[in-house]
Amino acid sequence: MNESLLSLSASLFRHCPRCAATAEPETQGNRFDCPACGFVYHFNPATAATVFVVDGEERLLLIRRQHEPAKGSLGLPGGFIDAGERAEAAARREVLEETGVVLEGLHFLATHSNLYPYKGILYPVLDLFFFARVASFQTATPRDEVDEIILTPIDEVNPADLAFASMRAAWADFQAYRTA
Ligand SMILES: [Zn+2]
Incomplete structure (x- = not known):
């Protein structure tokens, strides 16, 4: 950094x-x-919604980030919550904008703090993590701010490869939920 x-x-x-x-x-x-x-x-943290999206074949939806911060790194779809917007709505909107995938049910997992470097300033962020299961990734395609969609069997994902500390921390919450 x-x-x-x-x-x-x-x-x-x-x-x-x-x-x-x-x-x-x-x-x-x-x-x-x-x-x-x-x-x-x-100087309160900004809030963001981030989603672990899984299909029926137990594959995770990952994106390759097109822009800084963490350009080129693997990430989960998500983004900043607008003023007046519910986190659930932001989660659905960001996943659709970035990947074309429409989410239905969302399950809240956990929150983790993050620091988001942008144009020389380190912004405090509170990330809200959700889980969503979809029938298929047929509509998944790289859209806003995304270079590539990567559909990976969950067991083959190395959480250390994820772009942000909050995503790496949320990995344990994701695993605890899906194996409960
Ligand atoms: Zn003044």
Whole structure:
């Protein structure tokens, strides 16, 4: 990971985004407080929905990432949840946008924290992991932000190959659910 990455925190803000007053060093931390206009900004994690999609032959739907971060790495389909959107809806939307696969039932597995490097900033993210079973991957095709679809027997996946720490951590939750 790039050493020059900066954490998303109040220390990044040199001026108030509302009134442009110079930021006070003592306001740095998990929230930005502007002493001039009273503007407050909380540095909370973004939320994302990610899905382990499995077909009737016990194959897992993996994608090869087209863009940074982790360009070229294997990942699970998913993405950021929009404001006002349910995580379940985001999971279905992202899987459809990235792979063309329509999900029906979703089972919530677990959450794991992640750090998402993007254009020099390290964003804190809370990933929500789901499980979905589909009858077939007949409609699976690489779409938005995806270079390749990889359908792999679950037992042949090495979780260490997955792009993000949160995905590698969620692997144990996925295995515990499917073998329960
Ligand atoms: Zn201000």
